[in-house]
Amino acid sequence: MASGSAIRYAQAVIELAADEGSFDRWQHDLDGLADLVNDPSAGGFFANPNISNSEKLSVVGKVLPDLHPEALNLVKMLIERRKVAILPDVAALVDEAQLATKGIVRVDITTAEPLDAEAQALVSRQLSQMLGKDVQLRPTVDPEIIGGIVARIGDQLIDGSVINQLRNLRARLVAA
Numbered sequence: 001m002a003s004g005s006a007i008r009y010a011q012a013v014i015e016l017a018a019d020e021g022s023f024d025r026w027q028h029d030l031d032g033l034a035d036l037v038n039d040p041s042a043g044g045f046f047a048n049p050n051i052s053n054s055e056k057l058s059v060v061g062k063v064l065p066d067l068h069p070e071a072l073n074l075v076k077m078l079i080e081r082r083k084v085a086i087l088p089d090v091a092a093l094v095d096e097a098q099l100a101t102k103g104i105v106r107v108d109i110t111t112a113e114p115l116d117a118e119a120q121a122l123v124s125r126q127l128s129q130m131l132g133k134d135v136q137l138r139p140t141v142d143p144e145i146i147g148g149i150v151a152r153i154g155d156q157l158i159d160g161s162v163i164n165q166l167r168n169l170r171a172r173l174v175a176a
Contacts, residue, residue: 002086009074013094026068047085107136109123112142127153146162
């Protein structure tokens with residue numbers, strides 16, 4: 001879950017992008033910045049308080065020379081406030097907002113086994129009908145759920161896993 005800071009910065013970017021019609025440019029810049037921050041060596045570099053802010057900003061400029069001036073201003077502000085680590089969350093929140101403007105909702109699904117393309121299409125159709133929106137799936141695999149599917153849509157959880165059904169059954173048997 002994103003921090004309050006990430007949410008506030010993302011909201012500011014979303015407002016700018018909506019006003020300018022520049023979601024794609026912002027998303028491109030934020031994805032590049034998120035990749036940079038997620039790189040283990042670069043992440044350590046940006047977290048190091050012994051490295052000056054100007055050096056950090058210089059590295060951003062060298063690694064990502066096509067950053068739009070507004071994105072560069074955002075990075076500068078985050079560097080000064082020692083909040084560069086929130087960039088991946090900001091990028092994800094802006095991406096979700098961009099999808100929402102297109103009527104698309106991102107759904108994280110977890111299954112015990114990988115789903116083939118046909119099964120993903122079926123799950124996508126069913127969730128789309130249930131939500132009344134187009135769905136973009138982000139599948140993950142977790143053998144511990146034994147079977148079934150767990151879907152997370154924002155803060156809503158739909159748990160149809162076998163392990164959850166077994167827990168519910170056990171709770172009912174203990175209560176009886």
